[in-house]
Amino acid sequence: METVTHFINGEKTRGDAERSQKVFNPATGAAEKEVILAAASDVDTAVAAAKAAFPEWSKTPPLRRARILDRFKMILWDRLDQLAALITAEHGKTFDDAQGEVTRGLEVVEFATGAPTFLKSDFSENVGTGVDSFNVRQALGVVAGITPFNFPAMVPMWMFPVAIVCGNTFVLKPSERDPSCALLIAEWLKEAGLPDGVFNVVQGDKVAVDAILANPDVKAVSFVGSTPIAQYIYTQGTANGKRVQALGGAKNHMVIMPDADMEGAANALMGAAYGSAGERCMAISVAVPVGEKTADALIETLVPKIKALKIGPGMDADSEMGPLVTGQHRDKVRSYIDAGVEEGAELVIDGRGFSVDKQGYENGFFVGASLFDKVTPDMSIYRDEIFGPVLSVVRSTSYQDAVDLIHGHPYANGTAIFTRDGDTARAFQQDIEVGMVGVNVPIPVPMAFHSFGGWKASIFGDHAMHGMEGVRFFTRIKTTTVRWPTGQRVDPEFKMPTLG
């Protein structure tokens, strides 16, 4: 069985760990690899390597740092399918979805290659008589990324391209459920010319995370994962004096107005609810049709589409939805469907009994696409993030009722409205208290040169990911005020200096 190791100071290593964990192929249900789980000492070794690499890397001209990332970007383009296949093998999502994931991550690398431009500073001549002032953005030092299972390539790429191009050195702790992508990325970065120690990977679980949070040489932590862990990371990290951005979970609503193109809205919902088996933080898990007629039409349009959905192994070209990541997660999703039935929602389509009728995949971690109607806000299937292929329809009586519903939910990552009316769309965009909004766009994931982040319980900290928000997070400003003496021409002054 293949062992997935750490990558520290330019080398793969098993480190000091005495623990490991199985890594499954979700389509077959078989454990195909094992991943090393770091001891705290492995984290300290990686941080020490990153600290040793920092002085030289942070003084390397941004143009040269960007060129290394540019070479890495070309490697990614050339070998996109290799990374995508690795995602599918450990996460389960369909291969074309995995290709899309790599592309979205690659776009952040493209953004980062613009560092010489975005690191340019402000300079003010004559802030006072004969006095100039300028600010520069400097790297923080060693920074860490802690990432979730659902985008094992893209989410790390939200973080490290911006962090390292700004001059920081990086320690990544990927999800232990699909750990191999991080290792491949580390090898390709080295091949692109990245000096040893600038990018390190430590495999592990809570032990590794806690060692990152405790290490005083880690200056900032970038986290993406579930809300309880995001809150923990933020609380512990900031208490230890670190800068922290921690993105959490989601429950994204899509409002369907009576004037919406129903066919288009239903197609959009299919992809947004069931794509990647619902294991996306931007998945739509709640549909909110406005008015009974809209709701009935939505259910009627959705049902045949859900029944026709092709569910199967991610590497099969005709699969539209793959399995869930682990057997444990599959069981959790099934138990939410049980709870929805018990709580009185109407289960229109039940995916609990689904299995793939193809040799070798009978034990895969599949759940069929499921649809609940007449869900109410008190039900656990509405309140909790299920993170599976379960769509809840909450019928609303008016536009304002739909907005109030969204505002009543603690999560506020993404949302969308489907309408033909510009006035309604504009009001929604302006008033809704959610971080990322789509108008007739179901999954409004911002491009790399914008920034990704929710509001409320979907984020802890002040900065969203990538784009200029990422640059601000991974740098600190130094402002210098300069007066050059005019030598013999000026007498000494003893009063408090006032510029101007």
Ligand code: NAD
């Ligand atoms: P998770 O919170 O279980 O794990 C995320 C990371 O935290 C992993 O690296 C894991 O090893 C670590 N971790 C887990 N338990 C820990 C603990 N007790 N102490 C310290 N560290 C711990 O999340 P997941 O299941 O891997 O990913 C799915 C979650 O991530 C969903 O809630 C999803 O919404 C969220 N997510 C959010 C975004 C976003 O941008 N807001 C993006 C992707 C995923």
